[in-house]
Amino acid sequence: MQKIPVIAVFDVGKTNKKLFLFNEHYQMVYERSARFTETVDEDGDPCENLESLRLSVFDSLREVFKRPEFEVKAINFSTYGASFVYVDDEGKPLCPLYNYLKPYPPQLLQRFYATYGGQEQLSKETASPVLGSLNSGLQLYRLKHEKPEVFNQVKYALHLPQYLSCLLSGEFCSDITSIGCHTHLWDYTQADYHAWVKQEGILDKLAPLRRSDEAFLASFSGNSYKVGVGLHDSSAALIPYLVNFHEPFALISTGTWCITLNPFNDAPLTSEELRQDCLCYLQYKGRPVKASRFFGGYEHEQQVKRLAAHFDQNIAEFKAVSYDPEVLQPLLQGQDLSTILRPPAENQEKPTFAERDLTAFASATEAYHQLILDLVIQQVRSTQLVVEGTNVKRIFVDGGFGKNSIYMHLLAAAFPEKEVYAASMAQATAIGTALAIHPHWNSKPLPTDIIELKYYAVTHQEA
Structure with missing residues (x-):
């Protein structure tokens, strides 16, 4: 054998x-x-x-x-x-x-x-x-x-x-x-x-x-x-994207933290960026990667527990909630979605979902749409810190929120000038760790098909 x-x-x-x-x-x-x-x-x-x-x-x-x-x-x-x-x-x-x-x-x-x-x-x-x-x-x-x-x-x-x-x-x-x-x-x-x-x-x-x-x-x-x-895991998870994509991109890695990594932004950190929880990584080739983060996955987990208790539902049921523009419409209160998602600087302070009264929602589905809308507003604010002013053309989302159609549709609406993709790759950190030393063990060319992408159009219709 x-x-x-x-x-x-x-x-x-x-x-x-x-x-x-x-x-x-x-x-x-x-x-x-x-x-x-x-x-x-x-x-x-x-x-x-x-x-x-x-x-x-x-x-x-x-x-x-x-x-x-x-x-x-x-x-x-x-x-x-x-x-x-x-x-x-x-x-x-x-x-x-x-x-x-x-x-x-x-x-x-x-x-x-x-x-x-x-x-x-x-x-x-x-x-x-x-x-x-x-x-x-x-x-x-x-x-x-x-x-x-x-x-x-x-x-x-x-x-x-x-x-x-x-x-x-x-x-x-x-x-x-x-x-x-x-x-x-x-x-x-x-x-x-x-x-x-x-x-x-x-x-x-x-x-x-x-x-x-x-x-x-x-x-x-x-x-x-x-x-x-050996590699730091956050940097290892970025390697498959660096190997496969050469046009400027940003990666939003979603888990307990939602971390936006921009390998094409090497501008020095400002005091304001540091105050807003930005930092820099060094990727495996030694170049700076500017990153921002917010506690989105943790917040989602806590608020879904609150929703499940209030509406007497199983937590797992919320994973099946799909994006529905009709459910979202009343939550906009007559405002344009893009305005809500990208508020002007003087209107940055929005209520978090934790501060909302759940009795105001007609259903668990409506409340869950509001939760994701509130989280995406924070996500956009965080991502803009490292993407704005750069020539990033694509945004990839991996991890849990990449599988959430509400999150993905709203993120696409927030960045209409960019291509927004849900990126799926099993064990990205481990594969990145293997790719780092590819020539030392692998006789085949670098792979180009290990990341599965799903495009989300600005029209909110899945491609």
Whole structure:
């Protein structure tokens, strides 16, 4: 039997840890998932069970290598961001994998910004809103000042993807997609580490930067293969779009957060954009990606629960509600839809759905249309922050809202001058992680058919 050449991709989320095998056509041929119970750090705060994760990587690979039908050519990793593993000279962790939601000491935070130019200046230079522990550079600053005895033992602080990569390759490295994502470490104005990183002696604790499309030769259980350096998951999910589309586009990635990514906007962040929760990523080729976000998926989830309780319906029923212009019409109160969706600057403050009285709606369907209308108004405002003034011609929507016909029709109406598509691709993050090192394992050309698109016309009629 001829073996199928595959790449193994570990996609590590906060909740689910998955292993995928993709063949050379980027078809998934194997999947394995695991969930671990969180542990706690020395302060009693919840954190990732790093040892369980480490063992799971090796157990999963042993299982895969036993399967006679596959030939593993390469392995790569994508994980959630903002999480450091502090390792010694032998690559062994020195302390827990602290949670990026761990409360940050206010006095230490104040001291940091007072020393290095203030919140606004540092945020603009590093393209990072002030996020406490989510600014992973601040985690290093905290370790140095609160636990100097541990800090002094640290050989390298590795973001989680690079720690997992190191387990197999033995190579210590840093990756630009993790370093460049709201860490306070990277100075976008200088395209280099920020001056404070050097002044604090933290630069010495960061492993050498390697390109995201590099791979190391390694072996395990008698098998040789290439190991990628690992990627931050948000940047990995963008890669299939960068590979497939070369005309300027924006991607709205919808989940708990609705994040608009514009890889064709490299203008420096303004103070106003930072105040409105914009930030910058570095994509896998090292170029800036301006991004905006709002808590749309979470808000949708909370309000659907409220609707279900009020109208005595099952939450699942709302997934079946389709766009209906006649239901929407009374909600417009005689105004033009485009005016409501893109209000003038002086009329920005609109009521959120949480503030609305549900008794005002004739039916659950009408109320749900109002909920999505309110969310799309916020979405448009967020997306405009990174799209306006650029030559973006297409907007792609992936994730949950891409399957919501009300959301998609209203978004198309809000951007009549652009082509708006629902984009469907199973396991975009994992596929992007595999694509990053395509030449190292795949003998076939880059694929052009892995993203399924559904066009939404401004007329509100589905194409």
